[in-house]
Amino acid sequence: MSQHVAGLASEKEARDVAEAARESEWSGPSFVRELFLGRFRLDLVHPHPPDDPNEAARAKPFFDRLTEFLQRVDSDMIDRTGDIPEAYVQELRDMGAFGIKIPTEYGGLGLSYSSYVKAMAMVTSKDGSLTAMLSAHQSIGLPQPLKLFGTDEQKQRFFPRLAKGAISAFALTETDAGSDPANMHAHAEPTPDGKHFILSGEKLWCTNGTRADLYVVMARTPDAVVNGKQRKQITAFIVEASWPGVEIVHRCRFMGLKAIENGVIRFTNVKVPRENILWGEGKGLKLALITLNTGRLTLPASAAGGSKALLQASRTWASERVQWGAPIGKHEAVAEKVAMMAANTFAMEAIAGLTVGLAEHGHYDIRLEAAIAKMYNTEHGWHIVDDALQIRGGRGYETADSLRARGERPIPIERAMRDARINLIFEGSSEIMRLFIAREAVDHHFKTAFALVDKESSKGEKAAAFGRVMRFYPTWYPARWLGKGQVPGAFGEFGKLAGHMRFAERHTRKLGRAIFHAMVRLGPKLERRQLVLFRAVDIGAELFAMTAACVKARKLEKEGNTEASMLADLFCRAAEVRIERLFADFYGRYDREMYRVAQQVMRGEYAWLEEGIIDMIEPDEGGAAPSAARRERAVVTTG
Numbered sequence: 001m002s003q004h005v006a007g008l009a010s011e012k013e014a015r016d017v018a019e020a021a022r023e024s025e026w027s028g029p030s031f032v033r034e035l036f037l038g039r040f041r042l043d044l045v046h047p048h049p050p051d052d053p054n055e056a057a058r059a060k061p062f063f064d065r066l067t068e069f070l071q072r073v074d075s076d077m078i079d080r081t082g083d084i085p086e087a088y089v090q091e092l093r094d095m096g097a098f099g100i101k102i103p104t105e106y107g108g109l110g111l112s113y114s115s116y117v118k119a120m121a122m123v124t125s126k127d128g129s130l131t132a133m134l135s136a137h138q139s140i141g142l143p144q145p146l147k148l149f150g151t152d153e154q155k156q157r158f159f160p161r162l163a164k165g166a167i168s169a170f171a172l173t174e175t176d177a178g179s180d181p182a183n184m185h186a187h188a189e190p191t192p193d194g195k196h197f198i199l200s201g202e203k204l205w206c207t208n209g210t211r212a213d214l215y216v217v218m219a220r221t222p223d224a225v226v227n228g229k230q231r232k233q234i235t236a237f238i239v240e241a242s243w244p245g246v247e248i249v250h251r252c253r254f255m256g257l258k259a260i261e262n263g264v265i266r267f268t269n270v271k272v273p274r275e276n277i278l279w280g281e282g283k284g285l286k287l288a289l290i291t292l293n294t295g296r297l298t299l300p301a302s303a304a305g306g307s308k309a310l311l312q313a314s315r316t317w318a319s320e321r322v323q324w325g326a327p328i329g330k331h332e333a334v335a336e337k338v339a340m341m342a343a344n345t346f347a348m349e350a351i352a353g354l355t356v357g358l359a360e361h362g363h364y365d366i367r368l369e370a371a372i373a374k375m376y377n378t379e380h381g382w383h384i385v386d387d388a389l390q391i392r393g394g395r396g397y398e399t400a401d402s403l404r405a406r407g408e409r410p411i412p413i414e415r416a417m418r419d420a421r422i423n424l425i426f427e428g429s430s431e432i433m434r435l436f437i438a439r440e441a442v443d444h445h446f447k448t449a450f451a452l453v454d455k456e457s458s459k460g461e462k463a464a465a466f467g468r469v470m471r472f473y474p475t476w477y478p479a480r481w482l483g484k485g486q487v488p489g490a491f492g493e494f495g496k497l498a499g500h501m502r503f504a505e506r507h508t509r510k511l512g513r514a515i516f517h518a519m520v521r522l523g524p525k526l527e528r529r530q531l532v533l534f535r536a537v538d539i540g541a542e543l544f545a546m547t548a549a550c551v552k553a554r555k556l557e558k559e560g561n562t563e564a565s566m567l568a569d570l571f572c573r574a575a576e577v578r579i580e581r582l583f584a585d586f587y588g589r590y591d592r593e594m595y596r597v598a599q600q601v602m603r604g605e606y607a608w609l610e611e612g613i614i615d616m617i618e619p620d621e622g623g624a625a626p627s628a629a630r631r632e633r634a635v636v637t638t639g
């Protein structure tokens, strides 16, 4: 067994690995980064990036073909059988759907990122399993890291194959390495001549893995010594599915995305040429994280696309279905759902469009915007599918096949719900997104002042930190109390939305102050107060969403659309209520009690609460089911 295959990484080790892979420098300005520092830099996101008419014209033939194809696709059959027919995959290959962003010189369609995510939004409105296939290939599979980090030789070698429809997969997750890559066991040792690496290990939940021609595999390579310290190294390799030692061990099946080609892939002494390393030895985790930074822009757009379809189904049903003497949409409780669905869908599209627009601009660092877009849109998308199901009532819970069989319109809300749930988990779970955003939100304060409170820092480091603190805070802090949001009539160009922009400016400063106060009040303990940090993140996310919605409404208004302002206005009113609630309970009135009870629950101290059920967890070999064991312990401890 390799020296790398050890037990689970400690918390410190996990943090060190994540920190080493983190992009510590900012490659450009970021609206959200400024926002967490209490600075409302509207100029960074307003006006909304313009649409490119040339791009739209270039993309039209592809979109025409894609639309015609999707109208024909039998998604209920795909869901029922759990397989995407090869004929469909071939049609997608033929129209270039596997090479949307690949440059034309390599045989791809050469379309922009925004055309790509629009296509994914459209596919999602019809079929989540198809989105999973196309997006795992193009958002995180080989085309994306190849474009970002590939050498010219690698691009020449792989892009033409990928553009023709060779399917790729991204293999990072393992049984012990879910959101924490420090536990990665897959490893690759260099051969004595250094020309190859011998790769071994097993990857879990690899989307497209069971159908892929090519994998991007992240594996540990020998540790390196950096600044006198032993550092874990992770390297990204391009691996051919046809090579000896590559084996599909299991095809995984899920609650939704029934036809996703996802599996456990085993690599046993696979000989990988050094030329197949992407970017460089030891840069694999950073590559994976950077790939995900832009890769996760697909999910916000596809969540918005799915929500549009749900909105359409819900508003139709809410006006057609008559109960208690009126269409159900006339009853206030249903009307509320329809209205918020429309307002939230509008904001979701604004967030996705703005973030992609900024990414395409090239001069912005959009990692925080992308993380918020992923977290916010997938969570709102989930509420929308839940509301759509509620509006459809029993029909929402019934399968499309069953509805069709008894002569009703087969609206697949039940499938949409099953397909949407995973969005909050993969490509960075909601919790991991909040942690990532929180880490960046406090980064400036951390860099400026942390050495002052860190027990391990030297006298010299403390003195330097003191100098930085004295240079930054005496001007930054007082300026967080005054701003344009207090000036009546400010942001007048936003018309009836100006009040919302003033609210956003004032509350951005308030957020900057609140984060600073939390650092002063809690010091290094703040790191452990996830719920406090997450409230700050949620306020930041709401402020970003409000800004994106108003900026988009303003753009549409200039183009003659006046209804968009109504939606932006409603969205902002609701966001403001959420923001005020989050500030009012910033430190959490019962966070500590909650944490204490959670630990007690996990120790089995409330196992008596589980009496009278059939155990959900089957007994392990030779052992009792956990609840039985806990019940026994509870009896021992209480008796």
Ligand SMILES: Cc1cc2nc3c(=O)[nH]c(=O)nc-3n(C[C@H](O)[C@H](O)[C@H](O)COP(=O)(O)OP(=O)(O)OC[C@H]3O[C@@H](n4cnc5c(N)ncnc54)[C@H](O)[C@@H]3O)c2cc1C
Pocket (backbone or CB within 6 Å): 136, 169, 170, 171, 172, 173, 177, 178, 179, 180, 204, 205, 206, 207, 208, 254, 257, 260, 262, 422, 425, 426, 427, 428, 429, 430, 431, 432, 435
């Ligand atoms: C359908 C599907 C497709 C996938 N496709 C791919 C793919 O193509 N390639 C690939 O590499 N992976 C893929 N994955 C893996 C996916 O990215 C992981 O499921 C995800 O990273 C979370 O890992 P985990 O499920 O092991 O959860 P865990 O890391 O075990 O986390 C469990 C729960 O704890 C929370 N949690 C964990 N750590 C913390 C913390 N420090 N603070 C607060 N909360 C925490 C998580 O948010 C989650 O709610 C896929 C998974 C699925 C189900």
